[in-house]
Amino acid sequence: TLPFMNELLWMPSWPSQFSLLTAVALMLISGGLLARLLAKTLKIPETSGFLLCGLLLGPSVLSLVSADRLPGLATLADYALGLVLFELGRRVDPVWLIRERWALITGLTQGLLVFVGLLVTLSLLGVSPLLAMMVAALGCASSPAISLRISQELRAEGQVTERLLHAVVVQSILGFGLFTIALQSLHWSQSVNWFTTLAHPLYLLLGSATLGVIASLLVGYLSRLLGQQTQLQQLLILSAVGLLVEANDLLKLAPMVSLLIFGLASRGYGRHPALPNPESPFGHYVVFAFLFVYLGTTLRIDFQMTAIAIGAVVLIVRWLLLMVPPVLLAKQNGLTVRRGALWGSALFPMSTVAVILVSHTTTLYPEFGHEAANLLGSVLLLTYIVGPLITWWSLKLSGEARPHA
Secondary structure: OOHHHHHHOOOOOOOOOOOHHHHHHHHHHHHHHHHHHHHHHOOOOHHHHHHHHHHHHOOOOOOOOOOOOOHHHHHHHHHHHHHHHHHHHHHOOHHHHHHOHHHHHHHHHHHHHHHHHHHHHHHHOOOOHHHHHHHHHHHOOEOHHHHHHHHHHOOOOOHHHHHHHHHHHHHHHHHHHHHHHHHHHHHHHOOOOHHHHHHHHHHHHHHHHHHHHHHHHHHHHHHHHHOOOHHHHHHHHHHHHHHHHHHHHHOOOOHHHHHHHHHHHOOOOOOOOOOOOOOOHHHHHHHHHHHHHHHHHOOOOOOOHHHHHHHHHHHHHHHHHHHHHHHHOOOOOOOOHHHHHHHHHHOOOEOOHHHHHHHHHHHHOHHHHHHHHHHHHHHHHHHHHHHHHHHHHHHHHOOOOOOOO
């Protein structure tokens, strides 16, 4: 070592890797710039730009940002997804669903048809029955984040948009219920004792729902006790979302159910007033930008062509099946056949919550879980590439997007 180098120890050393704060800042800045550039030049949704930016920053290309090297990054992403699920729950009105019963019937029919269709398709492609059942169950649920963000980006309002968002929630809950049945079958096939076979799915379902109810009751009580101050209520909600995400992780439950129920309960019923929206429009944009860039970093592009082909078949079959019920029941829903097809088409992107649910399975049965994750990985890769575009164009063609949106 040169003598004068010892005198320069006070100089800062270059970090071997990004800190969490630097990584988040890089994701937001690059994601925002690229998304806006692509949206203006190629006339595509900003969501696609965020996902593409994440793909470039992630391990598959530049390897600048990776959740494996930044443990806190995944936690922040879970919190962002929690806010999205909570917001989607707030957008859904159970009273409206009861009044517009054909929307509820159509949404449930879509989910069940997709489940049966994917189960048959995957079986014909040589996928094992249990794996086919689990992927088919997860295939029922469309992406809450993509559906909500695209509708906000287009400022879409109308019958198709409302039915789209309500269907996302209905099918997410249905998909989770079918997933618990698939998990029960997996336990049984692994010769697990009868108590675990029965108790684990019920623990996931009832435990997650109970947490959501407790959070809504607690936040509502504290809000009434401390006064109906909007800023204080927002603070309580943001804190509750974070605690719910952490509690679901610690208890190995499903945050999707907890946060959707928390959002539904926060709308306000009877004598209990609704809680305010916890985010400003700027905050919403930041949450979505970070979440989609992060999801892009999780994409892998090293799949074999066989996996890509299976993923493409799964998505095409799912897309076609989603359009069947709203087309056949278009009149009952007060829609034209064309707008019914667009409603089904807008549900194309699969939910990323599937990855969280598969992680529960991987913990218990690593080999089966990794097989499921690999199959879903190719499906989600294609979902992120074309999903936002299909939802975007479906809502635009429905005529419900605001001019110049």
